[in-house]
Structures are given as C-alpha cells and as structure tokens.
Amino acid sequence: MKNDRKIKKKTLVALDIGTSHIKIALGRYTNKKLIIKKTITIDTPDKCISNGRIRDVEVLTKVLGKTLHEHNIKNVYAVITIKSSGIINREMILPYNENEKEVDKIVFFEMKQFLTIKLDEYVTQYQIIEDYYDDKTRFMKIMVTTLEKDVVESYYKLLKAVHLKPYALDIHFNTINKFFKLYNDHVSKLNDTIAVIDVGYNSTDISIVSGGSFKMSRTLMIGSNVLEHMLQEEFNSSFDKDEMRRLLIKKAEEVKVRMNDVLTPLADEVSNVIRYYISRDIKNEVKKIYITGGIVNQPEIKYILEERLDLPTCSFDNLDRLIVSSDKIDDTSSFYAVLGAMVRL
Secondary structure (H helix, E strand, C coil), rough: CCCCHHHHHHEEEEEEEEEEEEEEEEEECCCCEEEEEEEEEECCCCCCCEECCEHHHHHHHHHHHHHHHHHCCCCEEEEEEECCCCCCCCEEECCCCCCHHHHHHHHHHHHHHHCCHHHHHEEEEEEEEEEEEEEEEEEEEEEEEEEEHHHHHHHHHHHHHHHEEEEEEEHHHHHHHHHHHHHHHHHCCCCCCEEEEEEEECCCCEEEEECCEEEEEECCCCCCCCHHHHHHHHCCCCCCCCHHHHHHHHHCCCCCCHHHHHHHHHHHCCCCCCHHHHHCCCCCCEEEEEEEEEEHHCCCHHHHHHHCCCCCCCCCCCHHEEEEECCCCCCCCHHHHHHHHHCCC
C-alpha cells in the first residue's frame, strides 16, 4: 500500500474490520481537527474474520461492498486498522541514528535473532517512540511491528474488490495511541499515565500512555467472546449478536456473579501487564485506565474491570474541540481506532 504525502489532505475512508463488527468512518484530518462526514457500524458476517485474518473473502466482499455502495463510498483512499495475535511487536533500544537505511539493517538483524520466523515472509516496520540521553550518549527506543505478508495482501485485495484505493494497513494499538496523542496535543493534556484497555472479540490490547506519549503495548488472547460463551452456558442456547447485547443489558444483575468470574482472568492479565510496566522503572506508575471497544456499551462490565483493577476510569471531555462531525457518532469511544487511523503522520 502506498505512502503518498499528498493523501494527508484528502478525504479518507477508515475501516476497523473486527471479528464481531466493522466500523467505517469517512472524513479527513486537517488543521488539527478530525472532519467526519459519516460513520457506519455493521455486523461482521459470521466466520469471515478470525484473529485478524480474512477467512471468507467472498462473503466479506459482498457485505462490505453492499454497505459502501449504499452510502455512496467509492474510489477514495482507504486505511484499514486490525488487531491480531499474529502481529508481533518488539521494543528495541539502539544508539540514536538518523540514517534510516542503517537502522533498517540493524532492525532486520535484531529481529532475526529474536524470532524463529522467516522475516522475508513478513512486512516489518518500526517507529521511534522515545529518544533520550544516558551518560551523555543518545539512545532511541523503537517499536518494531511485523505482520505476515499474506495478511497484508488479503486486505489490499479486499479494498480493491470493493472499489477503494488502498493506502495503508494500520494496527489497533497504534491508531488508538494516535487518537490519544491528538487529544493530548490539541484538547487537554493527559498528565497522568493511563492504561488503555482495548477489548476486542478474541483479544485485548493493553497500551500504556504517559503524557500523551506511547510507552508500551501488549496483546492478551482473551476478549469479549468469554461473555458470549458464558451466556450460552447460562441460558443453554445460542444468540445472534444483537440478542447478546440486549441480554447482557437486561440480565446484567442476574448474571453479575458469572460475569465477574469470566472477567477475572482478563482483569488479572491486564493487572500483570501494568505491574510489569511499573517494575521496569522506579518512576513508572499507572494512575487511571481507559476502556474502549464494544464492551464499554455494557456498564456492568466496565464497573467490574474498574473494581478488579482498583483504578479509576479516565474519560474524555470537550471532544467537539477535536472532532467536527456532520454525522452523529452514537458511540465515539468504539470509533477511536478508526478515527486515529485517519491521522497519517
């Protein structure tokens, strides 16, 4: 997918294609604001996406193409953001170097030492997340991300098939961090260190953000699917996605104890990530959490996670200073990954 600086000023369509839902936003980032023309949410067809991989491209193309056609979205540049346990992230600390070609070689060599994969079969990119001095020597901390080429190519072909212009494939933790940075830079300073918990259907991403800057990220192989399995066992039946959401709201008090049980492993894993971050430096701390993803539509679940983690929840105010939308966004928090994907730096 190409990287043309001129595209930054053009209208983009950003898509978050998850196992359970597809979120779409049409707009652009300009003059420090997100100008949103339209937002759309549809259910992902069953068994089309699994852990970030396209499993049924024919059905997915048909459903996505129909939705885009109904909203007259075509021939515009597109960005996709996904989450998957197949995405490999590694932090590296290297002597500061402005020569990109030299850094590329170092990163490739180091990743070959770390991983037992054929790097030629992966797309590898990195970004500098911090540079600092230690004993008068300048270092840089970089985040290296790798993803299998066939996954990248499958999304490229999907965009072409639905008459969009492929521009970039991004990943959740990065696009959500972009949104947090926008808020920090242009709305209100995030002085505290926050753990951002992005709960997907099959997995959960944890990002640590301090003062609006990304610090670390981890992916946990547990998501909101545990609630679906719990409800199926509790009521000895299966439900479609809408029925699941209604049942969680209607029966929240009735299944509260069971929800607490199934969410405990998630809370424990998140707590382990937070403790690991704190252990890395005596100055590190986490003061608040921010929960995003479709799970935030269930207040009872949010309260359980707050209680289990013993940390208050951070909320965003004055979003109208960042987002200008001609279309009402019913659940802004579930669109943070999509909105962040529109920011092409």
